Amino acid sequence: MSAIAAETPSLFRIFWPPLRVSQTRTPSTPPLPPRLTPTACHGAASLFRAAARAEQIHAANHARVIGILGGQAEAEIHPVEVKSTLENLKAALNGEQYEIDTMYPGFLQEATERKNTAAIRTFHGALEAEKTHARLYAEAIALLAAGKKDSWIGEARDFYVCPICGYTSETEEEHERCPVCNCPWERFEIIR
Ligand SMILES: [Fe+2]
Numbered sequence: 284m285s286a287i288a289a290e291t292p293s294l295f296r297i298f299w300p301p302l303r304v305s306q307t308r309t310p311s312t313p314p315l316p317p318r319l320t321p322t323a324c325h326g327a328a329s330l331f332r333a334a335a336r337a338e339q340i341h342a343a344n345h346a347r348v349i350g351i352l353g354g355q356a357e358a359e360i361h362p363v364e365v366k367s368t369l370e371n372l373k374a375a376l377n378g379e380q381y382e383i384d385t386m387y388p389g390f391l392q393e394a395t396e397r398k399n400t401a402a403i404r405t406f407h408g409a410l411e412a413e414k415t416h417a418r419l420y421a422e423a424i425a426l427l428a429a430g431k432k433d434s435w436i437g438e439a440r441d442f443y444v445c446p447i448c449g450y451t452s453e454t455e456e457e458h459e460r461c462p463v464c465n466c467p468w469e470r471f472e473i474i475r
Pocket residue numbers: 334337338379412413416
């Protein structure tokens with residue numbers, strides 16, 4: 284194993300996104316407590332689902348590069364603390380901002396110094412998606428804080444996620460191809 288491969292697991296450790304609640308709940312699951320009862324924030328829920336799908340794609344891409352380097356991706360599953368929708372959105376925005384300002388720039392710098400084009404590609408794709416997630420979370424926070432539940436945060440809506448790089452768009456015909464990885468638009472996943 285090369286020196287780079289030996290360092291890989293700690294260098295590019297990734298955090299797997301939680302599974303969708305809808306995939307894990309069964310009919311025998313106890314009813315949700317009152318604070319989790321669906322309210323008029325279905326659009327925000329759609330955004331969370333789209334962002335989670337994008338993070339899933341990022342995780343798989345990062346893991347693939349780790350495998351190419353001879354390492355094995357490790358998952359650290361942290362407990363999820365579910366609060367109000369506004370608090371959840373703010374927590375998500377803080378996470379994205381850290382990844383945009385600190386985490387991915389650091390990863391990209393190291394990957395660039397090592398001339399690892401596969402790592403550069405997956406980190407760049409993730410970084411671009413996180414910027415869109417941050418913008419959408421910030422927009423949802425502003426709308427919710429202003430009590431505008433008659434806006435897009437109130438109704439379930441479609442988001443579009445690139446299956447290759449995780450780029451996330453809220454507009455159906457924004458592009459003919461993914462602006463990050465050039466994937467054809469018709470291959471995008473519709474997440475609602
Ligand atoms: Fe994200």
